[in-house]
Amino acid sequence: MLHTSGGMLGFSRNVRLSGAIFCCITWTFCTADVTFISKPAGSTVTLNCNTSISDLGQLIWQLNGEILFSFLNVDNGTLHESPAASRLNVRLNLNQSSVQRFALIIERANKSHSGNYTCETATIKGILIQKWELLITEEPENFQIYIVVAAVVIPVCILLLIVCVVVLRRSSKQKPKKIIRSLRPKKQTEAVYENCLEIERYHERLSGSQP
Structure with missing residues (x-):
């Protein structure tokens, strides 16, 4: 019995260690390079978050760490729009027939839209993080x-x-x-x-x- 309990303790430690290593590997691969985009003010900016609805669990759009949209793929999908998204007048493409579904669309961009954008998706394959640095030039x-x-x-x-x-x-x-x-x-x-x-x-x- 002692041997069994010791084996169980060793197994649990290995599982925890493996889980920690897996999380580190997942974080390393999910942190993508930043894509730099420069657009003139007044133009339309589209940031595509590459994902598939078939295996999507959750999607989150952020600007400088502040959540703009969160989409939970449960019960036909639940979308939450933050006050920041309304203030910046940005929208999320939810057209099911569009190849740019879940893309963040900024119409008539201005300097207030400049910043670091992040799209984080959770799927059955893991977590994927895509990043953009958007710069809006002079008016x-x-x-x-x-x-x-x-x-x-x-x-x-x-x-x-x-x-x-x-x-x-x-x-x-x-x-x-x-x-x-x-x-x-x-x-x-x-x-x-x-x-x-x-x-x-x-x-x-x-x-x-x-x-």
Whole structure:
């Protein structure tokens, strides 16, 4: 009996030791490399968590250690959405016919969506952990505003420049005409004055020639 009890104790120790080694090996293989993703603000970001519903027990999406979604595959599936997911306006793809089922979808991403994302799935094969580091670059809205302003201001400036050139050309052509017009009346008055003098001289000659 002592031998049996000692054997049972040794067996239990071996089981515990094997379990600890198995957990360490499982943790080592489940900790995947981090995938770095950089996207401009305003774009749609999709993070695919590769898993199959047939052997899925539980799925958890996290951002910087905070749970966004937890899906428990019991009784047709139970989904829990955290307040953080609602605040960030992210959603989980639950379309059964989609190959991207359980993917995390971020629409109109902004800087608040930057961070470390983790998808942890528990299946009959073990635990699988997938990680992403998402970086959202500067807001494209400011850049778009600059483009719109440039697209409006540049044509307006070109149009104003063309109008100024046309006005200057017209004004330069009209100035000699004004000078000519202003001189014409003077020439006419001088000619009329000369004609009057000749007429008076003619009358004086006639009056002088008469007895």
